[in-house]
Amino acid sequence: KEEYGEEITWRTLGEFLDNFSSRKFSVNIASMVGLGTIREFVVGFDDRPATVNEMNSMRQEVLNALNDGAVGISTGLEYTPGSFASTEELIELCKAVPLHSRLYSTHMRNEDNTVLEAIDEAIRIAKESSSRLLISHLKVSGKSNWHKAEAVLEKIDNAIKDGLEVHADRYTYVAYHTELSALFPLWARDGGTEKFIERFNNRELLKKMREHSEKKVSNLDGEWNGVLISSVGNQDFKDYQGQTIKRIADESGQDYFDTAVKIILDSENRVMMVGFGMEESSTEKILAHPRVMISSDAGSHAPYPPMNKSIAHPRAYGTFPRAIAKYVQERKICSLEEMIKKMTSMPADKLGYGERGRLAVGKAADVVVFNYDAIQDKATFTAPHQYPEGIPYVIVNGELVINNDKHTGAMPGKVLRG
Incomplete structure (x- = not known):
């Protein structure tokens, strides 16, 4: 409430x-139910x-959420307390979902050194629970792991050959966005922020935390210079935002790890970071799959205000135009038609919204009109709050929401329940 005025x-x-349904908004909204949230509650x-x-x-609780309109279940297995759930626990909770709604979306247990084992776990959960699998923001993070992209995709291909319905999604940047505490070991985060x-x-x-964190950061592109503070919960320390830990430490004369600890203490662990952990070659392989x-x-x-308080990841503004401008026009990883499918009908079908995602008679009129020659992301890591160019018109549920690059004030968005 203090930050956003929302009770x-x-x-x-x-x-x-x-x-949400009692309000007016311009976009359609849907939600999964997080097993980490349920575990925290229970x-x-x-x-x-x-x-x-x-x-x-x-x-x-899973059944209640599905009955209330969740489109599937999700996990964030690198984050506490969801990280404390065993593979067997997750399989059993997936089985609780009615078969027609059994969509399992996962931020896997690991995306760097043990990413192959994490893929195996995700596939096992889907197979043993008869779930449709969606791997969130599929990546191989860390310099020593970039070569694993082909092995990751091969495991997905083999699962598909075995009859599983497997998809993944990915954003169009080589840096991720997460909590600064994710650089610390899970055992250190056991019990919540206070502990x-x-x-x-x-x-x-x-000392043990330092060893873990320094090893993890050494695998980033730029090491501590590859850890950019994007937001802090305590606005008294907002000067941290937009700076790397290396820069903050160098200016204060502190050790890098000690600086990370100080930032967590100053912000009461409400601090987000951008980590430069990926590279273009593996990113292109994944996006092209x-x-x-x-x-x-x-x-x-x-x-x-108040939505611009933090230094957001540029993907909040640039993911989709960048997919066309960089990866179709410049890098030519796939055709324009294939990239449009990756943004529209494929996700609509995966979430069970067959009435959306295609331009056809009788389908929902959600339409984005873009100029192929002008479309371009503008957001950067240091100045992320910039709208893209080349998208003059957007129609949501048949109403014009963006007209000549300007919001019309129309609020035709709907809550799409599963």
């Missing part, structure tokens, strides 16, 4: 969607297996 009154996904932040009663409660921060006072634990869709993986941002 959170909902306690369930259904109430959240009802809240089990808490502790790193332990769920009890029989807790498993039953989580199954019921995480308490562990900084233990010299031996802090016929089962990979385009997705921004971005939050809600706008170039006006």
Whole structure:
């Protein structure tokens, strides 16, 4: 409420969607239900297996969310407390979903050193639960892992040959966006923010955290110069935003790891970072794969208050125009028609919205009109709050929302329930 003036009154996904339905907005909105959120609600932040009663409660929460309109279930297995769920727990929770709604979307357990094992886990969960699989923002992060892209895609191809329905999505940038705490080991984050921060006072634990973090950062392109602070929860320290940890540390004369710890303490662990972990060759291989869709993986941002408080990842503004300008026109990784499919009918079909995603009589009139010769992303990592060029018209549910590059004020958006 302090940041955005919004009083959170909902306690369930259904109430959240009802809240949206009572408002006016310009885009269509849909939601999955996060198994990490459900685990936090039922089990808490502790790193332990769920009890029989807790498993039953989580199954019921999954069903409730699906009945309330969730389009599938999702996981963020690099983030606590979802990271504490075992493979077997996830399989059982997927099985709780009615078969026709059994879409499993996952931010995998790892996207760098053990990315191949993480792919295997995702495929196993889908296979043993009879789920349709969607791998979120598929990537191979870290210099020592870039060569694994072909092996990752081969595992996906083999799963498809075995009869599984597998897709992935990916944004059009070589840097990811996550919590700064993701550079620290999972055991350090066990129990939530308060316990995480308490562990900084233990010299031996802090030494182990340093070893983990420095090893992880050494694999980034630029090391600590490849860690850019994008937002901090405490606006007293907003000067951190838009700077790399290397620059902040060099200016203060502090050690790099100690600087990361200080930023977490100053922001009470409400701090996001951009990590330059990928490169173009593997990115192009992934984007070109016929089962990979385009997705921004971005939050809600706008170039006006309060949505411009943080230094957003440029993907919030540039993912889709960049797909055409850079990867079709410049890099020629696929045809324009194939790239449009990756943005429209493929994701619509995956989410079960067969009435959307195609220009056809009787389909929903969601239309983007772009100038192929002028379309271009403008957002950058240091100045992200910039709209793209070359998209003069947007129609949502039959109403003109963007006209000659300007918002018309129309609010025809709908909540699309599963």
